[in-house]
Amino acid sequence: MATPSRPSPYQPSLLRLLHGASAALLTLAWLSGLVVYSRQDGRWGRLPWQLAGDWIDIHGTIGVLLxxxxxxxxxxxxxxxxxxxxxxxxxxxxxxxxxxxGSGKLMQEDWLRQGQLSHPVYAIHLLAWLLIPAVLVAHLVGVIRRGGMPLAASMVSSTLRANDGPRHWPRQLLRPWRLGR
Ligand code: HEM
Incomplete structure (x- = not known):
């Protein structure tokens, strides 16, 4: 007798949008942060190549969007x-x-331009930058252990249920306040 197949996991469309856009911008911020670190700090090493451009500005703009x-x-x-x-x-x-x-929001762009590398907020920002790849790997391992590839794929899927389109988002966001029934 065939075993009944489990329904494929579904993630609400608003969660997929917010999660995907945050993950994409976080990745861009991480990469541009690496370039900024290499050019302005480099106490523990530098990238082997130099990239032209105002990377503090580029990194800051990504941060403002994120x-x-x-x-x-x-x-x-x-x-x-x-x-x-x-x-x-x-x-x-x-x-x-x-x-x-949070720590990025408290950073001042002149600090690195002026070689001020000892601000505690900068140390926290660097720590967050170090934590992100480790946390991302742990997150992906956790997702795959819990639900395998179907769960991981559900977060990047483009399937849309009839009652889960953009016009349902405001009501969904208000639901925790019991205003969006
Ligand atoms: C890059 C940074 C990422 C961050 C900051 C992040 C953050 C999060 C957070 C906070 C949640 C819980 C959401 C909630 O409570 O509603 C979540 C769930 C989830 N994420 Fe990510 N995520 C990232 C990348 C990824 C990637 C690359 C995948 C792979 C497709 C992924 C797959 C998932 C899945 C499947 C869930 C739902 C898990 C469940 O139902 O327990 N995430 N993520």
Whole structure:
């Protein structure tokens, strides 16, 4: 007798959008941060090549775009997505994102231009930058251990249920306040 197949996991479209856009911008911020570190700091090594351009500006612009998105994603994760934060590998991903964005917001762009490398906020920002790859690997391992490739793929899938389109998003966002029934 054939065993009944489990339904494929489905992630709400708003979660997929916020999660995907935050992950993409976080990756760009991480990479541009590496270039900034190599050019302006380099105490523990430098990239073997030099890239032209104002990378502090580029990194800052990515940070400015990431900030409101991370705020919205954080809101989603802490309200509608709260049950998923029981999984430590989801929770640490959110903490690393918050640490990176929060400390970045407190950084002043002149610090690195003027060679001021001893600000505690900069140390926290560097720590967040170091944590992100480790946390990302742990997050992906956690997702795959829990639900295999079908769960990982569900976060990047483009499937849309009839009651989960963009016009349902405002109601979904208000649901935690019991305003969006
Ligand atoms: C790059 C940075 C990433 C960050 C900061 C991040 C963060 C998070 C957070 C905070 C959650 C919980 C969301 C909630 O509570 O509603 C989550 C869930 C999830 N993420 Fe990521 N994520 C990242 C990358 C990825 C990647 C590359 C994948 C692979 C496709 C992925 C797959 C998933 C899946 C499948 C879930 C749902 C897991 C579950 O139901 O427990 N994530 N992520």
């Amino acid at each position: 900030w409101p998105l991370a705020l919205l994603f954080g809101y989603y994760a802490l309200t509608l997505g709260r049950p998923r934060l029981r999984h430590p590998t989801n929770a640490v991903a959110l903490v690393a994102l918050a640490l990176a964005v």
